Structure formats: structure tokens, C-alpha cells
Amino acid sequence: MNRLLMVMLLGWSFSTLAQNSITFTGVVQDSTGNLMELSNVVAYHAETDKLTSYGVTDADGRFYLKLIEGVTYVLRSTFIGYQTSQDTIIAKSNDSNPYVITLKSSTKRLDTITIEEEFPVMISGDTISYKADAFKKGNERKLEDVLEGIPGFDVDENGQIKIQGKSVEKVLVEGKEFFEGDTKLAVQNIPANAVDRVQVLRNFSDISPMGTLGNNEDRLAINIQLTEDKKNMTFGDVEAGTGLDSRYLAHANLFRYTPKATINFIVDANNIGRQAFTPRDYFRFMGGMRNMMSQSGSNFSTTEENMGFMNMQSNRAVSIDTKLGAINFNIASNNKWNLSGFAIGSAAHTNLLSLSERTYVNSDTDNNKESLATDEIQENLSGLAKFKAQYTPNVDTQIEYEIFAKGSVLNDDEQRVSDNLSVLNKVGTAADQKPYDIIQRFDFYHALNDKNIFSVEASFEYAKQNPFLSFDSDLPLFSGVLPLDSADRYNFFQYKNINTQKYEFVANWYYILNRTNHLDFRFGNSHIKQQMVSSITQKDNTALNDPTFNNDFDYKFLDVYAGVNWRSKIDKVIINPGVYAHRYKTKDGQRDQNLVIDKVIWLPEFTVSYDITSSQTLRFRYNLEARFMDVQKVAQGLFVQNYNNLYLGNQLLENSTIHNYNLNYTNYSLFSHFSIFGGLNYQKISQNFGESVIYQGLERLSSPINVHDANELISFYGDFEKTFKKWKINAGANLYYLTTSNEINQSPNLNKSFTQQYTGSAETRLADIFTIELGYERTFNQYTSSATENDFINDKPFFEIEIAIRPWLSLLSDYEYNNYRASDGTSQSTYKFLNASLILQKEKSPWQLTIEGTNLLDTEAIRRDSFADNLVGTYAYFVQPRYFTLAVKFDL
Numbered sequence: 001m002n003r004l005l006m007v008m009l010l011g012w013s014f015s016t017l018a019q020n021s022i023t024f025t026g027v028v029q030d031s032t033g034n035l036m037e038l039s040n041v042v043a044y045h046a047e048t049d050k051l052t053s054y055g056v057t058d059a060d061g062r063f064y065l066k067l068i069e070g071v072t073y074v075l076r077s078t079f080i081g082y083q084t085s086q087d088t089i090i091a092k093s094n095d096s097n098p099y100v101i102t103l104k105s106s107t108k109r110l111d112t113i114t115i116e117e118e119f120p121v122m123i124s125g126d127t128i129s130y131k132a133d134a135f136k137k138g139n140e141r142k143l144e145d146v147l148e149g150i151p152g153f154d155v156d157e158n159g160q161i162k163i164q165g166k167s168v169e170k171v172l173v174e175g176k177e178f179f180e181g182d183t184k185l186a187v188q189n190i191p192a193n194a195v196d197r198v199q200v201l202r203n204f205s206d207i208s209p210m211g212t213l214g215n216n217e218d219r220l221a222i223n224i225q226l227t228e229d230k231k232n233m234t235f236g237d238v239e240a241g242t243g244l245d246s247r248y249l250a251h252a253n254l255f256r257y258t259p260k261a262t263i264n265f266i267v268d269a270n271n272i273g274r275q276a277f278t279p280r281d282y283f284r285f286m287g288g289m290r291n292m293m294s295q296s297g298s299n300f301s302t303t304e305e306n307m308g309f310m311n312m313q314s315n316r317a318v319s320i321d322t323k324l325g326a327i328n329f330n331i332a333s334n335n336k337w338n339l340s341g342f343a344i345g346s347a348a349h350t351n352l353l354s355l356s357e358r359t360y361v362n363s364d365t366d367n368n369k370e371s372l373a374t375d376e377i378q379e380n381l382s383g384l385a386k387f388k389a390q391y392t393p394n395v396d397t398q399i400e401y402e403i404f405a406k407g408s409v410l411n412d413d414e415q416r417v418s419d420n421l422s423v424l425n426k427v428g429t430a431a432d433q434k435p436y437d438i439i440q441r442f443d444f445y446h447a448l449n450d451k452n453i454f455s456v457e458a459s460f461e462y463a464k465q466n467p468f469l470s471f472d473s474d475l476p477l478f479s480g481v482l483p484l485d486s487a488d489r490y491n492f493f494q495y496k497n498i499n500t501q502k503y504e505f506v507a508n509w510y511y512i513l514n515r516t517n518h519l520d521f522r523f524g525n526s527h528i529k530q531q532m533v534s535s536i537t538q539k540d541n542t543a544l545n546d547p548t549f550n551n552d553f554d555y556k557f558l559d560v561y562a563g564v565n566w567r568s569k570i571d572k573v574i575i576n577p578g579v580y581a582h583r584y585k586t587k588d589g590q591r592d593q594n595l596v597i598d599k600v601i602w603l604p605e606f607t608v609s610y611d612i613t614s615s616q617t618l619r620f621r622y623n624l625e626a627r628f629m630d631v632q633k634v635a636q637g638l639f640v641q642n643y644n645n646l647y648l649g650n651q652l653l654e655n656s657t658i659h660n661y662n663l664n665y666t667n668y669s670l671f672s673h674f675s676i677f678g679g680l681n682y683q684k685i686s687q688n689f690g691e692s693v694i695y696q697g698l699e700r701l702s703s704p705i706n707v708h709d710a711n712e713l714i715s716f717y718g719d720f721e722k723t724f725k726k727w728k729i730n731a732g733a734n735l736y737y738l739t740t741s742n743e744i745n746q747s748p749n750l751n752k753s754f755t756q757q758y759t760g761s762a763e764t765r766l767a768d769i770f771t772i773e774l775g776y777e778r779t780f781n782q783y784t785s786s787a788t789e790n791d792f793i794n795d796k797p798f799f800e801i802e803i804a805i806r807p808w809l810s811l812l813s814d815y816e817y818n819n820y821r822a823s824d825g826t827s828q829s830t831y832k833f834l835n836a837s838l839i840l841q842k843e844k845s846p847w848q849l850t851i852e853g854t855n856l857l858d859t860e861a862i863r864r865d866s867f868a869d870n871l872v873g874t875y876a877y878f879v880q881p882r883y884f885t886l887a888v889k890f891d892l
Contacts, residue, residue, distance in 0.1 A: 159184025
């Protein structure tokens, strides 16, 4: 380690002595002397023609470049509608005498001008285009690595792309959708060497007759432009590897893009923890099918029976064996028809081991703690498919039909050992389910004339959830509530079937008053019908036939609404107020009764955006939301949620209303090479859905209630990124404060949770050999209730390093150290991870050899904590042991 540090310092010293970096300043103006903002200025080494530095002018036409003193460079500058200038200079510091570049207006029509592709950043309206090579460090392998190098971009561990804190809705490649509804498959599979430009599409709309009329401020997409050698060609890569302890990996990508058709194949299989498509991805993946109801303020929250699969993460498992096959296609048979779709199939076998210390929010503080050991095996087989047909007979009309389907086979087998006051109980739980969901959608858009544009959207969804649970226990479960027979280890079963049918219809009339004002009149209808059948059974136990333990009823929800939205632009300000009148009706048919709730609610909304400058935006949004419960929240028959929790619905539940306030600020300076963004969100929830919990020991009976005291949620996020010469500095913060109310043993209880996460990092590249990132992260979690208080802290320093040992040999390594502890000293642990890989690849060779070591320190477990309305827990999750793999990759 000491030798490595010495080599790094020597490399740094030599690079500093050999290269005297200076700041070269200048201004860009037109032929009349007007200063020009957002012009690109690029410096190329005169001898090698290599891009050395670039800058973008600010509002005063200024730019600066980091150059090596005494070296000759060629400066090129451009702006849309102007001829490209080219000057040769010898670099020297010139702060007192800025270099002047004058651009001449082009005689070509604007729509015939071709912008030179080498310029790093181009801005045109709502589109920002980044030249990938200008931001690459040379070690990128997939699209994810390219995006991480562009200022303001972030890709999280789930493959979700964010740009200045805002989530990217979809990824396009050459203007064609790539597995619509998911960005993970794109960032982890598109080769970095195929990326020429990354286009950010702000206020994104894929409906040509609508133009910019839709409320698209929150919609963000990126389009990947391919390098010329990848167009009209088949490209991709194939990788295979093996390791000790029967480790294996196999991965293949195949891409073909032509003007008329595109097709993509992805195949993956491994048991080293690389999850190409997780169960969490399956549950959140909706194929780009947008929820119509939510656009007007309504929220019907459906309970997902995911059986714990949403909580599974690769860094919390002892073993993971996954397989994936996926295909995506897009065919433009002519100028009017476009056919597209995808199919994804995945399978996984996962083993999870954990130890947890749990404190239940219970007034009986002498009997509210549990030590729990869990051994869990999850198996899932899932499939998703989508087909979309789009017909555009002319620029004024667009018709679309979409069908999306997904289904899975889920199995979850858990063995638990519970320790409460030294009383041990072994509980076995097996869960099986075969859920599926089918959604069809029809959209019609038509511009009648310059003043009137109409749209009609309709959808139908049918979903089925059918979880089957079986329990066996050494000790009686739910004694005093469930009349269980003690024979056969208190073994019993639960069947549950929930069918959901959802019909939605929305019609819009956009009336354009003038260039800066238009009205949107909307009428809509959402109709949801649910049927729930459930029963708790035990062999030869007729006592469970009582209606108390069974459900069989229908639940209906109807939302008919109409409203108007006005959008107006006044100079740099856009205001967008609106209001919707909703008539809600629910019908609950249980136990030969029909309970009907019929009410009218007005839901206003207001958005204002202020473009302070071309790169600075301030945005505020307020809306009132009405949230309704699904069938399980009103069920009058008991059903089991897990080994120590029974649930009973509440027919008298009212809807909750949520006041949402959002303030967002973004500032990205291409001139100063810095990015800063942040957001402050506040929610005030009236009549929130809480729980009334009755404890009997550690077992509890939960029922939903409306909380009379308003609950609050306050969150803040902020990020700052700045480039100083060869250093890139990043600092970020996330804060989340939540209050929730419930009842514990019929006594009011107020829960408070406050999570704070602060991160800082610095990254540099030295002598074109070392790429280093050093960082530190601190997390505070504070949980408080009427009966308990818990504080947890985790400190995590980390680093990533890449060393170009030879042009054909690179060493990559990443390390993190975690110091996790409770503030009262009752719990503390440290754990660390070190991974490394050696990559061999000659320049321009399609072959790559990788030797990789994972978890080199052989860490056994990680620590986490969590908080719910009735439970605070700290967990130790066992992870995969140390292993090594040898892999060979071939670029097609």
C-alpha cells in the first residue's frame, strides 16, 4: 500500500513539473460586436489534433480554457446560424487581455446548417447535446460510465438516471425507444464505444400534434446518438467467465440500428451477484404506461402482494443465481406506421440470511424486544411483454394502441427463530403466488386547426394477485384470536385471491388563445372494481369456517371529474394554475350489506417556473391530492400478514387529502463548469391512513384508521459539483423528516423519523495514468415514538482507483469502510469491502480479459436499520463470500 501511494505521488509530481497549466481567457462576439452566450470554444493540440480543452461562453460572451503554456493550439468556435471560426494560438496566460473571437453569420438557411459534431456541448431550445468523447476518461465500458462523467448526471444502484435531481423517464437510441419504461437495461448494456452524443430532451413529448401544449415540465428523456461506425451495422459484445466454487457468468448484447428497423438482444446468466433484472425491477416496471387518474389529483393505492421480493438487494444475499433474456424492436415500415415492443424473461434463485434486533412500539416496554434469525430462499420466474402500434397519417393526427402484460411465479420459503424473553419459537413460512397484469391503452390526438387540439385516451387493466401462505410453529400463533389445533405444529394455511379491473377514460380540449396562452379543458372517468376472496384453514378444523376468518366480497370505486388548466408565459415566467372537480363514489358489499360513500372534492393545482437565466431555473408547484384505499383496507374478515401480525379492515375509512408543496432550483454553468441543484418538499396529510395496533406479547392485531392529527413530511435534497483544473468536487445532502400517528393498545402514539445523509467526494486524473476518487458519507437515522427512542449512525469513507499500468493493462479497485453504531452504545459493528479487477485489452483489439476479485476482505455481513409505525429494527445481512472470476469478452 505504501509503495502504491509513493508511485501515485511521484506520478503527480512529474506531471506537475512537466506541464505548466495556465488559464487562457477570451470572448466571443458577432460581426457587429454583440457578445454571444452559449458559444462553444474548443482547443485542439496543433500537432496531434487531440481535443485538449473546451469552454462555453457565459452571458457576457466570456470563456476560459485550461491549456499548457507555450503549446500551439487550434481554437474552433461555433454557434447555431454562424460560420465556424478557426484560429491558431500559442498558449499563455492572458487575464488582462482576453482573446477575441468574431463569428460571421452564415448565409445558409438555418434548417440546412449542419453543426460540427466535435463540439462538446450544443444547446437548441429544450435539447442539450453532449459530445461523449469530451467527457470520457478512457475507462468507460457501458453507457452508465459515460453518463457518470457528464456534469449533473447520476446513475443510482438501481440503474435509474437522474439529471440535476430529476428522474429520466425513458431512454431513446437514435430516436427509438429502448425497453420503454426502464433505464436500467440501457445504462448497463449499451457499449460506451457506441455512444457519440447524449441528448437531454427537456419537457419531453412524443406526441407530434400536441407539440409543447402538454404539461411536460416533469418529463425528461435522453436520446443516445450512435457513432457512425455503429449505424447500419450489427454490434455488441459477448462475455463468458468462470471461477472457483462453481462461479460462472455469461452475457451477450446484440444491437442493430437502421433507418427503418432496430432490434436489440440481451442475454445474461450468472451466480456472482450481478442482477441484470431484479424482482424489484419487475414490480416497478410498467412499460411506460402512465396513470391517467394521477394527472388530475386522484390516487387509488393498490396493495402489492410482493411477498418481500421488493426488499431483496444483491448486497443483502448469501447467494444469487440469475438468468435474463430480453428483446426490443422498432419497425418503421413507412412514414405513417411505427411498430415497437419488447419481451423480457428472467429467473432468480436467492438465499438470504439475517439477524435482527427488533423493538416494537409497545407501551409494555418489558416485553417489546425480539431477536430474530431468518433463513430465506426466494425463487421467481417472471416475464414482461409490450406491443405498440402508432399510426400518424399526417402531422395533425396521431393514433396509438398499446398492450402490456406481465406475470410471474413467486416462491418464498422462510425459516425463523424468534427469541423473546429467552422463549424460543421456530416458525416456518412458505409463500407462493402467480400474479399477472394486463393493460391495454388507446390514444387519439388531433389538431383540428391552429386554435383547437383534441385528445382522447382510454385504458383497461386486469390484474390478479393470488398469494398462498402456509405456517408451522412450535408454539401457538395468535392464541386467543385464531382457534388453531395444536396437532401438527400448529400448521395452518391462508388463501387469498384479489382480482382488479380498472377502466379509465380522459378527453382533453386544448384551446390556444395566442402564442403564450392556452386553456386545457379535461373530462375523465376512472372505474375500479375489485373482488377479494380469502380464507384461513387448518386440517379438520371447522372453527375456522366462521365468517370472522373469511372474506368474499366486491369493492367498487368511481371517480368522475372535470376541470380546466390555464398555461401562460410572461417573459421568463410560466404560470400554470388549474382546478378539478371530482365526484367520488365507493361501494362496499360485505356481509349482505352495501355501504356507499358519495362525495365531491375540489382539487386545485398551481405551478410557476422562472427561468432566471438560460441555465438557472426556479420552480414551485402546489397540488391537492385525494388518496383512496383498496379492497384489503376494508375487508371485515381477518387475514394474516406475517408470522406475528393479523390484519382486519375498516369499512368506515375515509379518504385522505394531501397538500403537496415542491420547490426546486437548478443552476448549471457551462462557463464555470459547475452544477448546483436542490429541492425542498413538504406534505401535510389530513385523515391519513394509520393503524390501530393491539398487542398480545409480540403478536399484534392491526386495523387501518383515519388519523385525526395531520401528519407531515419534509424532505430536502441538494447537490453541488465543480471542476477545478483536473479535480472534480462533489458534495450532496439528503434529509427526510416524517411524522406519523397511530394507536397502540388504544392509546395515541406519535412516531417521528429523521434521516440525514451527507456525501462528499473528490476525483482527479493524474498524468493520464491514475484516476482516483476519494469520498466520505455519513448517515444519521433517528426514530422516536411515545415508548422508544433509537439513534443510529454510519460513517463510510470510500475510494475508487484505476491505474493504467500499460496501454493494454489496467487495474481497477474500490474500497469502502463502514462504522455502524447506535448512539447509546447498545450496538456497534464495522465492516469493509474491497474489490479489484485486472483488465487486459490491446488498443483496437476486440478481445478483453478480466480477472476479478470480489469481497477480497471476506466480509460476512452488512448492517442496516429501519423504522415502521410499530417497529424499529437493526439488521445484519450476510453477504456473498470472497470469490475470484476469470472472464473473456469479445466486441462484435
